[in-house]
Every structure is written in C-alpha cells, then in structure tokens.
Amino acid sequence: MDDQMQKKVNDSNPQDNLPNKNNLFKRIVAFLVNGFRKIGQRLQHNVQKSYFVFKDGSIGTKLSHIIMGFGNIKNKQIIKGLMYFMIQVAFFLFMFTSPLVNSTPLGIKALGNFITLGTEEGDIFNPTDNSMLMLLFGVLTIGIIVMFLFAYSSNIKSAYKSDILKRTGKKLPSFKEDVLELFDGRFHVLMLTPAIIGITVFTILPTIFMILIAFTNFDSLHPAGLVLFDWVGLDNFKAIFGGTGEIAVRFWPVLGWTLVWAFFATFTNYIGGILLALLINKKQIKFKKLWRTIFILTIALPQFISLLAMRNLLSEYGPLNTMLVNSGIIEAPIKFLGNALNPTTARITVILINIWVGVPYTMLMTSGILMNIPTDLYEAAMIDGANKRQVFINITVPYILFITTPYLITSFIGNITSFNIIYLLTAGGPTVPGYIAGSTDLLVTWLYKLTIDQAEYNIGSVIAIFTFIITASATLLTYRRSKAYKEEDAFQ
Amino acid sequence: MMKKTDKPVKYKSMKASENLSTVLSYIGLIGLSVIWLYPIVWIVLNAFRTEYNDQNQLIGIVVSHYFPKAFGFDNFVNLFTKTQFLTWFLNTLLVASVSFVLSTLLTLTVAYVMSKLKFKMRKKFLNIAIILGLFPGFMSMIAIYYILKALGLTQTLFALMLVYSAGAGLGFYVAKGFFDIIPNALLESARLDGASNSKIFTKIVLPISKPIIIYTALLAFIGPWMDFIFARVILGETNTHLHTVAVGLYYMMYGERADSNVFTLFAAGCFIVAIPIVSLFLSMQKYYIEGVTAGSVKG
Numbered sequence: 105m106d107d108q109m110q111k112k113v114n115d116s117n118p119q120d121n122l123p124n125k126n127n128l129f130k131r132i133v134a135f136l137v138n139g140f141r142k143i144g145q146r147l148q149h150n151v152q153k154s155y156f157v158f159k160d161g162s163i164g165t166k167l168s169h170i171i172m173g174f175g176n177i178k179n180k181q182i183i184k185g186l187m188y189f190m191i192q193v194a195f196f197l198f199m200f201t202s203p204l205v206n207s208t209p210l211g212i213k214a215l216g217n218f219i220t221l222g223t224e225e226g227d228i229f230n231p232t233d234n235s236m237l238m239l240l241f242g243v244l245t246i247g248i249i250v251m252f253l254f255a256y257s258s259n260i261k262s263a264y265k266s267d268i269l270k271r272t273g274k275k276l277p278s279f280k281e282d283v284l285e286l287f288d289g290r291f292h293v294l295m296l297t298p299a300i301i302g303i304t305v306f307t308i309l310p311t312i313f314m315i316l317i318a319f320t321n322f323d324s325l326h327p328a329g330l331v332l333f334d335w336v337g338l339d340n341f342k343a344i345f346g347g348t349g350e351i352a353v354r355f356w357p358v359l360g361w362t363l364v365w366a367f368f369a370t371f372t373n374y375i376g377g378i379l380l381a382l383l384i385n386k387k388q389i390k391f392k393k394l395w396r397t398i399f400i401l402t403i404a405l406p407q408f409i410s411l412l413a414m415r416n417l418l419s420e421y422g423p424l425n426t427m428l429v430n431s432g433i434i435e436a437p438i439k440f441l442g443n444a445l446n447p448t449t450a451r452i453t454v455i456l457i458n459i460w461v462g463v464p465y466t467m468l469m470t471s472g473i474l475m476n477i478p479t480d481l482y483e484a485a486m487i488d489g490a491n492k493r494q495v496f497i498n499i500t501v502p503y504i505l506f507i508t509t510p511y512l513i514t515s516f517i518g519n520i521t522s523f524n525i526i527y528l529l530t531a532g533g534p535t536v537p538g539y540i541a542g543s544t545d546l547l548v549t550w551l552y553k554l555t556i557d558q559a560e561y562n563i564g565s566v567i568a569i570f571t572f573i574i575t576a577s578a579t580l581l582t583y584r585r586s587k588a589y590k591e592e593d594a595f596q
Numbered sequence: 597m598m599k600k601t602d603k604p605v606k607y608k609s610m611k612a613s614e615n616l617s618t619v620l621s622y623i624g625l626i627g628l629s630v631i632w633l634y635p636i637v638w639i640v641l642n643a644f645r646t647e648y649n650d651q652n653q654l655i656g657i658v659v660s661h662y663f664p665k666a667f668g669f670d671n672f673v674n675l676f677t678k679t680q681f682l683t684w685f686l687n688t689l690l691v692a693s694v695s696f697v698l699s700t701l702l703t704l705t706v707a708y709v710m711s712k713l714k715f716k717m718r719k720k721f722l723n724i725a726i727i728l729g730l731f732p733g734f735m736s737m738i739a740i741y742y743i744l745k746a747l748g749l750t751q752t753l754f755a756l757m758l759v760y761s762a763g764a765g766l767g768f769y770v771a772k773g774f775f776d777i778i779p780n781a782l783l784e785s786a787r788l789d790g791a792s793n794s795k796i797f798t799k800i801v802l803p804i805s806k807p808i809i810i811y812t813a814l815l816a817f818i819g820p821w822m823d824f825i826f827a828r829v830i831l832g833e834t835n836t837h838l839h840t841v842a843v844g845l846y847y848m849m850y851g852e853r854a855d856s857n858v859f860t861l862f863a864a865g866c867f868i869v870a871i872p873i874v875s876l877f878l879s880m881q882k883y884y885i886e887g888v889t890a891g892s893v894k895g
Contacts, residue, residue, distance in 0.1 A: 205746050240742055291793035292713045295705040296721070299765030302702065306762035307728055310736030310743065383625060388618040397878060398629045401636060404877035406822040408842045409866040412849060413639040416658045416859060423638065426660035460632065468885055517730075523825060555738055556829060568731070575730045
C-alpha cells in the first residue's frame, strides 16, 4: 500500500496538474495524491498525539494501554472501566481460542487461513478446507479487530479525559450521567450505533468479501468445501481483454447494451413523463386527480405483478398478438420478448414496456415542479408580450431542464442497475448460443445469473466492480453538476 | 392575476383553437389511460376467469381472447385450497410488519442525526453512505447468504427481516431532505429551554414530520411484498412453506415444477396481493408525492 502511494506521489506533482481542468485523468490522480497526503498527515498527527497522551497521562492511563478500563476503574468509574475490561477479555478469548463455526476457525487462525485460503485437500475421511468460509471469516476477523481498535482507542481517550477532569478539579461523570449523556450531547452515538452495526454486517463486510472474490478462482469448478480455491491476482480482469471465455466474448456487448438501454430508458421516461405532466396539468383538463391516479396505479402495483402480466400479455398466443393478427396489422404472431427471433425486437419491446413502467414516476415528479414554477417569470413574459408558445419554449422548458438535471443523472444510474424489468420480462433472452449472457441481459442481470444460477462467483464479482465504476463515475458527475448549481444560481 | 388583463383579447382570437386543443388533450389522455390500464385490467379479468374445457377442467393457461367468457371465484378457491398461498401471504405480512417498524425507526433516526446534529464524523458518514449505495445490492447477496448461514439463519423468515431492516440505515436521503427544511431556530429555542437532544427529536421533530414518517413507513411496508431478488436467494426454491408472495407466485409460474395451466391462479394471487397494497398506496399517495418531489428537487 505504502509503496503504491509513494509511486503515485513521484509520478505526478499535484500543483502541475490542477490548472489543467480538462484532463480528467490527471485530476483524478491529483485527487488521489492529495487524499493520500492528507491521510499521511492525519496518521502523523495521530501518532504524535497518542505519544503525548501516553506521556502526559496518569499511571492509570498508562496502564490502560495494557489493561483496558484500568484508568476508569482507578478514577472510580467502575462500571465503565469494567465494560472496557470485558471487551478486552472477550476479544482475546475470541482471538486465541479461534472458535469453530461450520468447522472453520475464526480468530487468529482465520488470519492465517485468509492468506492461504486453505491447504487441506481432504479425502473420504477428512473434509476439504472450505476456502470460501476461510475468506469470509478472514474478513470478519479483520472487521472485529478494527472494531476492537476503536474500543481500545476510546478506552484510552476516556481514561485520559478523566485524568484531565481530575487535574482541573472537576467532578467525574458517574455511569448514570454517562448514560444520560447518550440522550443529549452524544445522542448521535446512540442513534447511529444500530444503523452502523447493520450496515457493517450486511453491507460493508459482504461488499469487501465480494470484491476480494474477484481476485480468486472461486467458480463453478471450485465449489466451496469440495475443491480448494486460491488467490489469482488480476487474472479475472485480464480475462475480459483476451481469450474465449464467457467474460471475454460477452463483456463488451453486454456493457454496450447496458449503456444503450440506460440512455433510451432514461430519456424516453424523462420526455414522456414531462409531456404527460404537461397534459394533465393543462388548465382546461378536468378530473386531474382521476387521470393522475390511473397512471399512479403502475407505481402502486408490485413490479413482479405488472411485469409478469406484461410478459404473458405479449406472449405468442396471448391476447395482444391475437388482436393484432385479427385486425390485419400483422400476419403472424410476433415473439416479442425472451423468445424473439431478432434481439432488436426484444430490446425495443423492453424499452417500450419501460416507458409504461417509468413514465408515471417522472410525471409525478415533474408535476410538482410544474406547479412550483415561479409566477413572476410568467408575468414578466406576458408583460413583454410573449405568446403561449414562446412562454413554453423560453420559460417552462428551460426551467424544468434546469431543475431536473440531477434527477436525470440519478435515473440514468438507476437504469444501469435496473434488474426487475429485464429479469422478469425476458430473463436476458433471446439467448446467445453457448453463453450465459443473453442479448437483453444488463450487467446486473448477467451478474445475478453468473453468481446465483451458475456459481461463477469470480467473474460475477469482476462485473460487479465494473458496474460500480460506471455508477460511481456517473455519480461524481452529478456531484459536480449540483455543486455548479449552488454556485451559479443562474436561472433565477 | 396576469390572466385578467389578457383574457378578453386572447379568448376571442384563440377560442376555436383552444377548444380543439382541449378536445385533443382529452382524446390523448383517454388513449393513454387505455394503454396504461390494458394489462392491469387484463390480469384482474383473468383472476375471475372461469372457463372449463370439454373434460371439465379449468382452463388456466393464457388464452388469446382478452375478455373471459365466464366469470367466477374458482381460481380464488383453488388458490387457497390447492396452493400454499395463504402461508405465503401470512409470511409476507409477518416479515413486512416487523421489518417496516425496524427500518422506519432506523431510517428516521439516521436521517435526523445526519440532518440536524453536528458531530465530528458526520461528513465522513455521508460520503461512505453514498459510496456504499453505488454497489449493486445483490453483489453482496452471496456473502450475506453465507454470513446468515454461518449464523444458522438461512431459510428462515427472521433472516429476511434482518436483511430488509439492516439496509434501511443507508436509505435516509429523502427523510434527511425533509428534516433539512425544519428551521434550526425551532430546535435552538427548545435547546435554550433546556430540552435534551432526545427530547427535541421525540417531542418536537417527530410530531411535525408526519408526511415523511408515513412515506418511509409506506415504502418499508410495501418493500417485502415487492422484493423477490433477496427473498429468492435467502429462502431457496424448495422451501415453499417459507416463501413470500412474490417468490411463491414467481416459482408457481416459472419454477422447476412450473405448470403453464396456473396463469389464472397466478392472476388471482396477484389480485389478492394488489388490493391491499394498491389501496394503501393510493390512500397515502399525497405523502408519497411529497416524498418523491422533496427527493427530486434536492437532487
């Protein structure tokens, strides 16, 4: 890590790069360099500070570095001190007994296993090491160590704080006062703790685990607990650029279709939604609420219902095809979705159905905006003698565009990762013979099939990382835009 | 106000074209409504379709005519007697009830803390939350599956509740946007009167936040009825007695042992699920719209 950091610092001098605004790559490098520099400074600062605390603290604080809670107990904050001590005991027990879960150890042994990912090949009498659990438990143990370090540093802070209070002659808070403080000054600690635990266990750890899998050969040939798998470095990423595997052949077409889909899905919904909102909000139209409710039905209806209904409605012998044939518009039934003869048919169909699904949502959003257009803008235009069309083109349209640009980008991101529509309508089909990814598969549905159905976890993980890169860059773009808005205030 | 001065001139010259445009607008709206209602009405019609073939068997497949030839409640009777739909429904109700309470609490508390309390790590938390939100959710699903398995929790409804509620801490943006517009002066004056932060939250902020509480609770309650990605992975295909409605109905149609003759049963199931969800949604749409627009304007 440190070597990499150093290399980046040497490669480019941030001052040289900053003025060159157009060069995105250089700016990213400069951003990283500054980031690392800041982290370095913080690290240095923290080390100096802890050294000072150690030197300045009482004997209690000094001993707290070895026995957690000692400082608090010495200063008569017994319960608090005991709690720290319990944490330490529990942590050491956990680390050194290395408890077995599903016959795979946690604790200190898990750290070793994390590096080897298992060595025991196994035979009829002994089971093979479960590499997947070893990787997972390695991550979990590291997570627990990090949490322990937080507790450890909070123990020292607490001991030092009571030193300072004592030295200045102030009264030390009792345990009861500490608890009460949780409901006031440290309210955020109380409120955030459950959320942070939930997010750590169910989002952060799993995400780290999945990212690590991209660097292993955990796939259908290495099922967990039966065959060992191992670290393979960047091999899975290299596989995208060469070879004949699934990922080499299908990655670029799927990526291309994902972007095309996201583009059309976003803009058709956006334009359709605005037009529908304008139509419903026309002042001559009566029963506005009724019209709106009709369209809101699509949002209220669970997607698995509406999409599976669509899928059957459009089936080869379903009512829509029959109606089209009977009325003479087409000669034979069209296969619209997963079984379509031509991928383009299926692609156009899913984009059209996405209009049905998404337009009401945009309509709702823009209705609110339309009603909030400042009336003084209209008044000014009317006084200047503008007619309705001119007002629409010169005021309504730019205003809506101005307000909704951030929404446009977030919905683009949403469409890149939109799973239900593709999976429930076509399940990725029409299939491409010999490959898992069909012609309407997006990166996310492909990822789902690879991991859940095919157990090709490593490739799935590489795709997930790419999806993340795409959505992350789009989000960065949003951020820059919305910041520009705040500074400019251009429209009003 | 501006219209008053314009009215006489405008209405005289533009009356004809204005009428025409009104008529066209109505025609357009009616046409669009037909397109939008076409699949929804179709699924409702199929739920009540009771057509029998020569061997006196109920025809359950997708048929080519839109309007059924006979109506009845046979599909509903079969749904409750021949499938595990009732179990699925109760499972979903249980999961939804527990996880909506937990996740509403989590979402609102995190949103409030992020919006109104100033503390050292605030900015960092916000950034981390944004970055985490960018990873595709089911990328971590496999790992969650194995974590739950290590805890001995897979293939239980409790695991599902845990997964739905645990993620709630990250979905605080809309609620934060709402809390942001509560004036700080209000909270400051309470603080001067000696109210603690927890008092301010429960006694002052929550009572005036009805719309956002309802919006959050509504989405949290509806979530389990709609989700089938997570539920599918965690519950597995074979444990039919643990399925939620979405998973159960999906496997009925497209599972390993799927039968093409169950479409009307599926439609009946959808009808029963949709009635409470849609009516709940429509009765609270005011709050939903407020939530959505708050989110969009903030960006």
